[in-house]
Amino acid sequence: MRTGIVYHTDYLLHEQRPKHPERRERIAYTLDLLDEEEIWEEPGIKKIEPRMATEDEVLAAHNEVYFNYLTGIDKKGADIDINTYGPPGFLKGALLSAGGAVCAAEAVFSREVRNAFALVRPPGHHAGRSFGGGFCYLNNVAIMVRAVQNSGYKRVMIIDWDAHHGNGTEDIFYEDPDVLYTSVHQSSLFPGTGPVKDAGYGEGKGLNINMPVPPGSSDNVYRYLMEEVIIPAGEEFRPDFIAISAGQDNHFTDPLTSLALTARGYADMMSEAVALSDKLCNGRLTAVLEGGYGVEGALPYVNLAIIASLAGLDLSGIREPASYEPLLRYEVNDKALEITKKMVSKLKKVHSDYWNFI
Amino acid sequence: MFTGIDIGGTNTDIAVIRNNNIETEKISNEKGISSAFSKIHSGGKIAFSTSQPLNRLMVRSAGEICIITIPGPGLRREGAVKGAVTIRGDVAEDIDPDEIKQIFGETSAEYLAIAGKFSTRNPVLEERVHEVALDYFCDDRIALSHFIGEIGFPSRIATTIINAQLKEVTLGIAEIIGSYIPEQDFFFMKSDGGLTSPDMIFKNPSELYSSSQAAVVLGAKYLTGIDDALVMDIGGTTTDFIPMKNGLPEKTMVDVGGGRTDIKGIRALSLPFGGDSIVEDGLLPFREGVSLAFGGKFRTFTDALNVCGYEIGNFRSSGVIDREISEIVLNSYLDEVSKAISVFSPNLIIGTGYLAPVLMPEISAITGIRISVPEHAESANAVGVAVSRVSLSMKVHYDSEKKKLSINGELRQPPGKLTDEELIEFCAAELRKTALGLGSPPEDCEDIEIQSFRAYDVVRERAGTGRIVDLCISILPGISAEAP
Numbered sequence: 001m002r003t004g005i006v007y008h009t010d011y012l013l014h015e016q017r018p019k020h021p022e023r024r025e026r027i028a029y030t031l032d033l034l035d036e037e038e039i040w041e042e043p044g045i046k047k048i049e050p051r052m053a054t055e056d057e058v059l060a061a062h063n064e065v066y067f068n069y070l071t072g073i074d075k076k077g078a079d080i081d082i083n084t085y086g087p088p089g090f091l092k093g094a095l096l097s098a099g100g101a102v103c104a105a106e107a108v109f110s111r112e113v114r115n116a117f118a119l120v121r122p123p124g125h126h127a128g129r130s131f132g133g134g135f136c137y138l139n140n141v142a143i144m145v146r147a148v149q150n151s152g153y154k155r156v157m158i159i160d161w162d163a164h165h166g167n168g169t170e171d172i173f174y175e176d177p178d179v180l181y182t183s184v185h186q187s188s189l190f191p192g193t194g195p196v197k198d199a200g201y202g203e204g205k206g207l208n209i210n211m212p213v214p215p216g217s218s219d220n221v222y223r224y225l226m227e228e229v230i231i232p233a234g235e236e237f238r239p240d241f242i243a244i245s246a247g248q249d250n251h252f253t254d255p256l257t258s259l260a261l262t263a264r265g266y267a268d269m270m271s272e273a274v275a276l277s278d279k280l281c282n283g284r285l286t287a288v289l290e291g292g293y294g295v296e297g298a299l300p301y302v303n304l305a306i307i308a309s310l311a312g313l314d315l316s317g318i319r320e321p322a323s324y325e326p327l328l329r330y331e332v333n334d335k336a337l338e339i340t341k342k343m344v345s346k347l348k349k350v351h352s353d354y355w356n357f358i
Numbered sequence: 359m360f361t362g363i364d365i366g367g368t369n370t371d372i373a374v375i376r377n378n379n380i381e382t383e384k385i386s387n388e389k390g391i392s393s394a395f396s397k398i399h400s401g402g403k404i405a406f407s408t409s410q411p412l413n414r415l416m417v418r419s420a421g422e423i424c425i426i427t428i429p430g431p432g433l434r435r436e437g438a439v440k441g442a443v444t445i446r447g448d449v450a451e452d453i454d455p456d457e458i459k460q461i462f463g464e465t466s467a468e469y470l471a472i473a474g475k476f477s478t479r480n481p482v483l484e485e486r487v488h489e490v491a492l493d494y495f496c497d498d499r500i501a502l503s504h505f506i507g508e509i510g511f512p513s514r515i516a517t518t519i520i521n522a523q524l525k526e527v528t529l530g531i532a533e534i535i536g537s538y539i540p541e542q543d544f545f546f547m548k549s550d551g552g553l554t555s556p557d558m559i560f561k562n563p564s565e566l567y568s569s570s571q572a573a574v575v576l577g578a579k580y581l582t583g584i585d586d587a588l589v590m591d592i593g594g595t596t597t598d599f600i601p602m603k604n605g606l607p608e609k610t611m612v613d614v615g616g617g618r619t620d621i622k623g624i625r626a627l628s629l630p631f632g633g634d635s636i637v638e639d640g641l642l643p644f645r646e647g648v649s650l651a652f653g654g655k656f657r658t659f660t661d662a663l664n665v666c667g668y669e670i671g672n673f674r675s676s677g678v679i680d681r682e683i684s685e686i687v688l689n690s691y692l693d694e695v696s697k698a699i700s701v702f703s704p705n706l707i708i709g710t711g712y713l714a715p716v717l718m719p720e721i722s723a724i725t726g727i728r729i730s731v732p733e734h735a736e737s738a739n740a741v742g743v744a745v746s747r748v749s750l751s752m753k754v755h756y757d758s759e760k761k762k763l764s765i766n767g768e769l770r771q772p773p774g775k776l777t778d779e780e781l782i783e784f785c786a787a788e789l790r791k792t793a794l795g796l797g798s799p800p801e802d803c804e805d806i807e808i809q810s811f812r813a814y815d816v817v818r819e820r821a822g823t824g825r826i827v828d829l830c831i832s833i834l835p836g837i838s839a840e841a842p
Contacts, residue, residue: 012814019817028814032445036475037433038510263431296445296816301431308433317434321442321450 001283002046003311004113005039006100007031011121014093016085021256022135025295027121033300034307044311048107048116050100052092053143057102060146061139061172066130070094070137081133083190090122094137097122101144104286105241109151115274115285115310117246118144119303123290125160125245126191128171134164134191141245141288142172145179153240153284154178159230159273160185161222162247162290163257165194169245170208177203180237182230184222186250186259187212196347199354206354209233211347213340215258216333217250219265221340226272228344232357234276242277242285244270248292248302252331253324256293260331263298263305267318270309285310298324359402360841362744363394364573364737365410365531368594368634368645370394373577373740376402378842382737384712386648395538403797403840404539407547407569407743408531423522424467424495427515428453428474428483435515439487446826447479447755447762453486462494470495471518473503475511478767479755498526504767505561507753508810508830517564524563532556543797545748549624551576551606552749552835555796568624570739571600572607572835575624577742578708579605580837581732588704590695590721591738592711594634595645599698600626602708606835627698631691633660633713637679641687650675660713662687668716692724699725706730710738747802747838748793751809752831754785759816759824778813778827785831793833801839807832 012024039045058067073080074091097120104116124141126134145156158173160166160183170193173179185194200208211225234242248266250259261269270287277285287306292299298320305318320328348358360375370391372383385394398404427435430442430451439458442451470491474484481504491500501521503514535544545553548565551572559565571591578589585605591598600607608625630643637657648654650661651671661676665684699707699721709718709731722729734741755764756772763772765788776784790803809830816824 018815019822021817023815023817025814025817028812029445033432036445036510038512039433041510041512300445304432314434317429317432317438319431321430321444322440322452323450 001111001114002044003307004046004048004104004107004116005307006048006050006104006116006118006120008050008096008100010093010096011100011119014090014122016087016135020085021293022122026292026299027119029296030119030300030303033304037304039304039307042311042313044313045307046113048103048113050096050103050120052095053098053102053138057143057147058095058098058138060150061129061142062127063130066132070132080137084133084135086137090137094122096120098124098138098140098143101140101286101288102147104288105144105148108284108286109148109153114283115277116287117307117310118286118288120289123247124168124288125162125166125247125290126164126168128168131168135291136168139168139172141243142169144286144288145173145243148241149178155237155239156180156241156243157234157237157239158182158243158245160245160247160290161250161269162245163249163254163259164190164247164291165210165212166245166290167191167193170194170198173204174200174208175202175204177207179204180207180209180233180239182209182211182233184211184213184225186217186257187214189257196343196350199350206351209347209351212343213259214333214336216260216331217336217340218252218260218332219262219268221336222261222265222269224337224340225344226269229347231272231276233355234280236355236357238280240281240284242273242281244273244285244287245290246287246306247290248299248306249294251292251294251298251302252328253294253297254292258331260328260333262320262328263302264315264318266302267305267309267315270306271315274310274312360744361398361402361404362573362740362742363398363404363406364570364739364743365391365406365408366570366593366739367410368632371737371740372397373734373737373744374399375741375744375842380734380741382734382740384737388648391534395534398538400539400542403545404542405545405547405553405743405746406535407573407739408566409568409570422467423469423471423519424461424465425515425519426458426461426470426472426487428477428487429511430475432475435511441474441483443474443476443480443483445476446757446760447476447764448760449480449482453483455486455490458487458490462491468495468499469522470500471503471515471522472500473511473515473518477502477504478507478753479762479764480769481767498529501525507751507766517562520564521562524566525560528559528563528566532560545796547573547743547746548749550609550749550835551742551746553746554748554750571598571624571626573739573742573746574598574710575600575602575607575742576605576746576837577738577740578602578710578732580741580745580841581734581738582708582730584706584708584730587706587708587730588699588702589708589710590699590714590718592709592713592717593632595630595632597629597631597695598626599628599702600624601702601704605837627701629694629698631659631694633658635659637662637683637687639683641690650678659687659691663713663716670713670716692720695721696725699727708732710735712736745837745841747836748796748798748833749835750789750793750833752785752789754781754827754829754831756781756827756829757824758826778825781827781829782808782831785829789831789833799838799840803833805834805836807834
C-alpha cells in the first residue's frame with residue numbers, strides 16, 4: 001500500500017504578514033525539493049486532495065465561542081496573540097489545513113493509503129479549545145483526532161515532536177480517557193508550558209506525558225525517549241490510531257529553536273513510529289506538519305525524510321551535507337542525554353501510578 | 359531556398375522549396391545515406407529531421423554505462439557520490455575527485471552519464487566530475503544533465519543515460535552532413551516540430567526523438583493549410599496516425615527502459631505495416647528490403663496492391679503474388695487501419711507517404727471520413743522540415759538575493775535586480791536574440807509564451823531580502839513566416 005501526501009497549492013496562499021516566519025516559503029521550498037525528487041511519480045506515493053473542515057468537525061475540538069470569534073474577525077483581520085495575526089480571509093486557509101489533516105486520516109481508514117503525511121499550513125498544535133496563538137488558529141491534529149474518534153475508533157495516541165510544547169492539543173485532550181498525548185519539546189521555549197508534572201486530569205490522568213528536553217538535544221536523546229517512554233507507553237495504551245504532530249523545528253539548523261536533531265534522526269524516529277503503528281493498529285498513522293522554520297536549509301529534506309520513512313523508502317541517502325557538520329557539532333549538547341535521563345526519572349515518579357511499564 | 363531532409367528508417371526524403379515551387383525526392387537508404395546527401399545543394403535554410411539515433415538505440419547493459427549521480431541529502435540514487443547543491447544553487451558539499459577517479463579506474467564502461475540534483479541551478483559539480491572524466495572517457499560519450507530542464511532529478515538521470523549513448527551518433531550524423539555542406543549552417547528538427555542548432559542538440563540529443571513524425575504534421579499543415587485533422591502517414595515500414603491540433607503534434611512524455619525521461623514523444627499510434635511489409639501467406643509486420651515493383655527482391659504490400667489493380671512503380675513486376683492472398687492482405691490492412699482511425703474519431707484525415715494517393719480514397723470509402731491528399735504528400739515529412747521555424751525554450755532560475763541567474767542550466771550574470779516583469783522581459787529579449795542569432799526572421803520570434811512561472815520572497819530576520827523565480831519561456835514551433 002502507498003503513503004498519502006495531502007497537499008494543495010492553496011496552502012501557499014495563507015500569509016500572516018509577508019515577513020512572518022510562518023510564511024508560504026515553508027512549503028514552497030519543500031515542494032521544490034519534492035518536485036526535483038519527483039516524489040509524486042514514486043509508485044509508493046499517492047497525492048491526496050484536501051477539503052475544508054466542516055463546522056461540525058471544528059466544533060468537536062474547539063468551543064463555539066472561539067469558533068464564532070474566529071468567524072467574526074475573519075472579515076477584517078485581527079491579532080490573536082503577539083506572534084499571530086489573522087489576516088482578512090485567514091479562516092479559509094485554516095479550515096483547509098484542518099480539513100487536510102482530516103482527509104489524511106480518512107484515506108488511512110478507508111485503506112486508500114497505508115499511512116499519510118498532511119503537508120499543511122497554517123499549523124495547529126498551539127490552538128486550544130477556546131484560544132489560538134503561536135501561529136495557530138485551528139488545531140489540525142485535534143480536529144483530525146476527533147473525526148477519527150467520531151468514526152468509531154476511540155483510542156488515539158498523539159506523538160508531538162515539535163520543538164514547542166503543544167499546549168493547545170494538551171488543553172483539548174487533557175481530560176480525555178481515550179487520547180494519549182506525548183510531547184517532546186525544548187524546555188523553557190514558547191509557549192512555556194509542558195512540564196513533566198502536567199500529567200492529565202480526571203479520567204485523563206496519566207495520559208498526558210510531557211518530556212521537556214534541554215537545548216542541544218540530538219538524535220541520541222530522541223532515540224532514548226522513543227525507547228524508554230513513547231514506545232512502551234504506546235504498547236501499553238494500545239491505540240487504534242497514531243497521530244503525529246510533526247514539527248520539523250528541532251533540526252539543528254532551525255533559526256527559532258536550539259535543538260540538534262538531524263534529518264536522519266527524524267527519519268529513524270518516524271520509522272520507529274511506523275513500526276509501532278504496524279504492531280499496534282494495522283499501520284494506521286498520520287503525520288501532520290506543525291512548525292519548522294529553517295525553510296530553505298533543512299526543512300525541505302527533513303520533510304522528505306519523513307515521507308521516505310512513512311513510505312518505507314531507502315533511507316541511506318538521508319544525511320546532512322558536509323558544510324553543515326561544524327554547525328551540528330556546535331549545536332549538540334553532550335550533556336543533553338544525561339539531563340534527559342534525570343527528567344525521565346522524574347517523569348516516572350509522576351506517572352508511576354498510571355503505567356505498568358514504569 | 360528552403361531545404362528539408364528527413365532521414366527515415368527506409369528512405370531519406372528531400373524537399374526543396376524555391377520561388378513557390380516545391381521539388382521532392384525520395385532516396386532509398388539502401389543506396390547509402392551519402393547518396394541522398396550528395397543531392398543537397400548549399401544555400402538558403404537547410405534543416406534535418408531524424409528519429410534514427412534513438413530508434414536504433416539498444417539500451418545498453420549496466421556494465422557498459424557508468425552513472426555518476428550527485429544527490430546530496432535525499433533519496434538514494436544509483437551511482438551516488440559525494441557532493442551536494444542546495445535548493446538555492448549553493449554548493450553545500452564538494453565532490454571528492456579521488457572517489458570519482460577510483461570509480462572510473464575500476465569501470466570497463468565506455469559511456470558516462472553525470473547527473474546532479476539541482477544541477478540546473480548550479481552545474482559546477484557536474485562540470486568538476488566532467489573534468490576528471492576526460493582522462494577516462496571519450497568526450498563524445500559523456501553526457502551531463504544540467505542542460506535538461508523542466509523535469510526532476512530521476513528523469514534527468516534517465517535522460518542523461520540515453521544522451522550519453524546518443525551523443526556520439528548525433529555528432530557523427532552532423533559530421534557527415536557538414537562534409538556535404540561545408541561552411542553552411544543547418545538545423546535539426548525537435549519533437550515539438552521546431553528547429554534548433556546542432557550545438558543545442560548535442561547537449562540534449564534526445565530531443566531528436568519523434569522529430570520525423572513531427573515533420574509529417576508540419577508538412578501536412580503547410581501543404582493543406584488545415585490546422586486540425588488526423589494525419590495518416592503510410593511509410594515503408596509503418597503506418598502512423600498522428601493527431602494534429604492547431605497545426606502541431608500533441609506532446610507526450612516517453613518512458614525508456616521503465617524510467618521517466620525528458621524525451622518528448624508525440625501522441626501517435628503506429629501500425630507495423632507499410633509499403634515494404636513482407637507478404638507471404640498474409641501481411642507480416644517487418645521489412646526486409648525494396649518491393650519487386652521498385653526493383654527489389656521482396657514480395658511486399660506494395661506488390662500486393664499492384665496485384666489488386668493499382669499501378670505503383672513497375673507494377674507488372676509484382677504479378678508473382680497470388681491474387682487471393684493479395685486481396686486478403688489488402689482487406690486485413692484496411693481493417694487494422696479502420697480500427698486505428700476509430701481511436702481518434704477524426705472529422706478529416708490527411709494522407710501522407712507514397713501510398714497515400716492510392717489508399718486514402720479506399721479508406722475514406724470504408725470509414726466514411728473526409729480525406730485530403732495534398733500534392734507532394736509522399737514527401738510531406740521533408741516539406742515539414744523545410745518550412746518549420748526555430749523554436750526555443752528557456753528554463754530560468756533567478757535568485758535576486760544571491761544575484762544568480764541560471765538559463766538552461768548555465769550560470770549567467772543577471773543584469774541587476776529585476777522585478778518579475780523585468781525578468782520576463784529580459785528572458786523574452788534573450789530568446790529573441792538567440793533565435794535571431796540562429797538566423798530566424800524577426801516575424802518568427804513574436805510567438806513567445808510563458809510555459810510556467812513560480813515565485814516567492816526570501817525573508818531574513820523578518821525582512822524581505824530577495825525573490826526566487828522559476829520560469830519557462832518559449833518561442834513556439836510553427837511554420838516560418840518566410841516559407842512561401
